[in-house]
Each structure stands twice: as structure tokens, then as C-alpha cells.
Amino acid sequence: MERVESRRNENEESTVSGSEAAYSSRRALVRRSSRARVLRPCISYTLFICLLFFSPVLLPSNRAAGKPESVEPQKEPRRIVTIKIAGAEPSGLGIDWEREIKKVRGAASGTYQQDFGIEFKIIKWETWKIDKTAGTMQGLLNDLKKKIAPGEADVVIGVLGPSGPGDSPTGIADYFSAYILLRLGRPGAALPVVIHELGHIFGAVDLDEENTAMNPRNPALKFDPFSARVIGLNKNRSFHTQGFPSPPGSIREVISGYEARASLNRAEPEIPLFLAYLYIETKDYAAATKACLEVLKRNSETPEIQGLLGNLYLAQGRTDEAVAEYRKVIEWNPELPLTHFNLGVAFLQKGEEDKATLEFREAVRLSPNYVEAQAGLAQQLLKKGEVDAALDHVRKALEIFPDFPEGLCILGAALILKESKDRLEEAASVLQKAVALKPGLPEAHSILGVAYGFLGKDEEAEAELLKTLELKPNSLEAHLNLAVLFRKSGRDEKAAFHLGRVAEIDHDFAAKSGFLAADNAGPVKYTVRPEMFRQK
Secondary structure (H helix, E strand, C coil), rough: CCCCCCCCCCCCCCCCCCCCCCCCCCCCCCCCCCCCCCCCCCCCCCCCCCCCCCCCCCCCCCCCCCCCCCCCCCCCEEEEEEEEEEECCCCCCCCCCHHHHHHHHHHHHHHHHHHHHHEEEEEEEEEEECCCCCCHHHHHHHHHHHHHCCCCEEEEEEEEECCCCCCCCEEEEEEECCCEEEECCCCCCHHHHHHHHHHHHHCCCCCCCCCCCCCCCCCCCCCCCCHHHHHHCCCCCCCCCCCCCCCCCCHHHHHHHHHHHCCCCCCCCHHHHHHHHHHHHHCCHHHHHHHHHHCCCCCCCCCHHHHHHHHHHCCCHHHHHHHHHHHHHHHHHCCCCHHHHHHHHHHHHHHHHHHHHHHHHHHHHCCCCHHHHHHHHHHHHHHHHHHHHHHHHHHHHHHHCCCCHHHHHHHHHHHHHHCHHHHHHHHHHHHHHHHCCCCCHHHHHHHHHHHHHCCHEEEEEEEHHHEEEEEHCCCCCHHHHHHHHHCCCCCCCHHHHHHHHHHCHHHHHHHHHCCCCCCCCCCCCCCHHHHHHCCC
16 A cells, blocks of 8 residues: 555644534545544533523544454444445546445445444435535535435445546545545545545544554554444444434443553544543543643644533533633634534523524534534524524424434424414424423423413323423423413412412513512413523
8 A cells, every 4th residue: 555644734624523512624644534523512402491501512532442452343233324425526537436436335345344244335326516615625525514415324425536647535524424525546546545434434533553444644454453442332323313322331441441542642632632522421521621731732723622622611611711712713714513503502601692693503504414503593593583484494403303302392382483273283293203202301391281282282281291390390481381271271279389480480580571460360371482592
């Protein structure tokens, strides 16, 4: 194999940290990207009949790395991972790229099937009209994510032709979104690049070690034991979902493995980065912060660490410091949708709603298939009373990820606000699905109770609202709507009790609504209040 230079292009490497913060990084492997790991910002919603909490949840990129001892290949059970191929138009200099991709897919699939029981299957071919102004590989990857939705596929691979005769292949991958961008080179040279980038899709990182596929300078066709363990633990990763759960009970082993790897003191900057993620997973924010700061001591311009540090500050309520870190990342590269999303989350925590909306809009502009950004923007639009626009954005989110309980809650709330019988029936249906998907989500029960109330299904409404209080005793909206329900059915004492609880939970709201006046019997209509979408 030809020797691969390791060169980092600072304009093309990107950090997208943050609820699922994520980052994609690019390095050249013979000018090939070494990797793309995404720490993705996941939104954790706490809907308050329409109240959402957005918070960055940091998931370790590799989700598990065990100890770097050799591991037996996992031949069973087999997992089939489906791929959509998007060929760029124009495709580049004369090369039969479809034939090349079919050959490489077969060879890479053979490697992964033998070592991990993973088989890759192409299920869709499309063309992708590239934005010629995108310039960098990172910009082109963003363009790919904007224009090509995964559909039924697990992984999307965009394919560019070579830049010039005799060029070596290069690639970039995004772990959480499961997108790869591959620039072909000389015929037959792409296999190591594809094996390498698929390694990133299954959580492996660049290593300063010879004879491994995860060496960014001179990648082999086989994996070292450490990377093999990581990929094995990520074999059953989920695709195009809100989050990515760690293997049960493995987190301590994972931390031990990373600490052992870090103790080798090799030039592997992603190791301490992932170690920080793992500390976050155990809620050891002090250790995670310390790990980040130690990396920054060695290299003060490390956007992935700055983004992660922003998430850590946000988790600890240090909002101004979080905003400062996110802005450093955006100054370095303004086209990182996940960082814009996380900055929007920070602005929500500061109560700066308009700034949050602008950041969510920018995240959606940069990455229309970014589920959490679409949902976050829908949330903000509902607050502003722009129900139709909110519906458009949340439906887009659910088109990408149909089993997104919090997104279904936003959709249900928006449909209720349309105030038509057909929309109420649809609201009840989507909220029933949200409850089935996530029975412990109090807001799903609360909004479903409102839908039932408007539909005249009083028994069902009461059951859902009481279930909400089981899960979340201080749910203002549940108490408010139970007061309506009990007043309607003549159970005045119960109505007065729940109205009293409203005053205890939010005295200012109760006073402003007139509920504290002696002659005020309380609300007369079930309530879904867009203004309730705010940070608590």
C-alpha cells in the first residue's frame, strides 16, 4: 500500500459538539479523512403540556472500547446494515464509479462480516447535485446531508470522482448521522479508505499504531484489538434515532479500556476526548472537565474539546461560559449545525428566546435532516403562535425519525392548537403512539389528556391527566386541566383542589390569570399554552 501522509486541513475539520452534540473531523489519508466521529446533541424534552427542556446529552463516540486485548471475531448473529449511495453530479474525471463502489462494498463487507458479523447491503442508488461552492470535504458533507435523506437506509455514502489523475482516495464520516463522503482516486485504491470510514461509523477512532485500519497515515485492511473491541460493542448501534444507548453494564469496562489506552501517551487526541465523553456518561463532570482542560493545555485550538467543554459548562449551569465556548467553535467554522443547535440550547437556558430561535434556524438551514434542530425550531415557533410553520418543521423531524416521542408530543400540541375535530383525532392518535413509545414521559400523557378532553372523552382524559401527576406531581398543566375537567363534571371540590395546586406551583401565573380572585371559578376550557414552552 502506498504510504499515506497525515495532514490535517484546519478548514475542513469540524467539531459539532453538543444534544448529541456532535463533531465530524477530517484528516487526510493519502489525503484521506481519518475519521468522523460525532458527539451528538440529543435533546431531552420535558414537555409541560407543551413545555420542552432542550439539553445537550453527551454520548461517547465509540460507545464502548474495552481493554486492548485480542478479541475473538463475532461471527454470529449476523447484522445487515443497509446503504444508500449518492453519486455526485458532476461525478469527476472518467471513472466507472458505480463499478468501483460495488467492488469495494463487497470487499469491505467481507472484512466486517468475517470479523464482526456485519454485512453491508446497498439498497438504493441516487444522484446528488453538489454545491460547487462548498469547497471543503466538510462543506460537501454538509451539502450531502442537506440534500440526501437516508430513507430506509442505515448509512448514506456520497461519492465524488477523483480530483485529478492518479489521486489517492479520501473520505470523511459522521458517526451519529451515519453519513460518509468518499472521494475516489485511482481504481482499486479505495478499499482501505472505506474500511477506515466504516470503522468510524461503528465508533472506532484514529490510532497512532501501525498495521491497523484505524491508522490515519497508512491504514491496513485489518483492525487492531482495541478498535475491534470498539466496533464489536457498537455492532448493534442504532441509526437515525434521537440517541444511542451504551451497552448495559459496560461503562466501567469502557472507561478502564480508554484509561489504559491513554496511559500509552501516544499521539491520539481522540482518546482523551472520548474519555471525557465516558466520564460524562457516568455524570463525573469534574473529571470530564479536567480531561478537556488538559487537552487544551497541549493544544489551545481544539474545536472538538471547546465544544465538549461548552456542553459540560451547560450541564453544570455555567451558561455564559458555555456560550463563550460554542462561539469559539463557530468562529473557527460557522457551518457546524450541531454547534448552532447547542448554542440555541444555551440561549434557551438564559431566557434569550429570539437568539435561540435564530440558532435553531441556522442549524436547520445547514442540515435540514437534523431531527432535533427541526423539533427545536418547531417548539420555538409554537411559542410565537406560528402553528402552521411549527407543524411543517415537526413533521419534517418525524419524517426522518417517526418514533420520536418528544417530536410526537410537539406535533400533538400543534394539532390541538388548530382546534378542528379532524386535527384533534390526529392529535390523539400521534399522542397514543408517543405514550406507547415512552410510557414514562409525563408530557405525552398530559397532552393526550387534553386531546381526549376536547374530544369529550372525559374518563380517558382524567386517566391520562392523573397518570401525568403520578409521573410528575408538579405538572402545572395537568392540575390546570384537571380543574377544568372536574368543574365540567360538577366535582367542584376536586376542581378547587387542583386550582389551589396551580397557585402553589406558579403563583404569578395564577394571579395573572385571575384564579386567585374569590369569584373566579378557574379556567373553563382545556389549555395548551404555547407560552409554556420555556426553560424551567
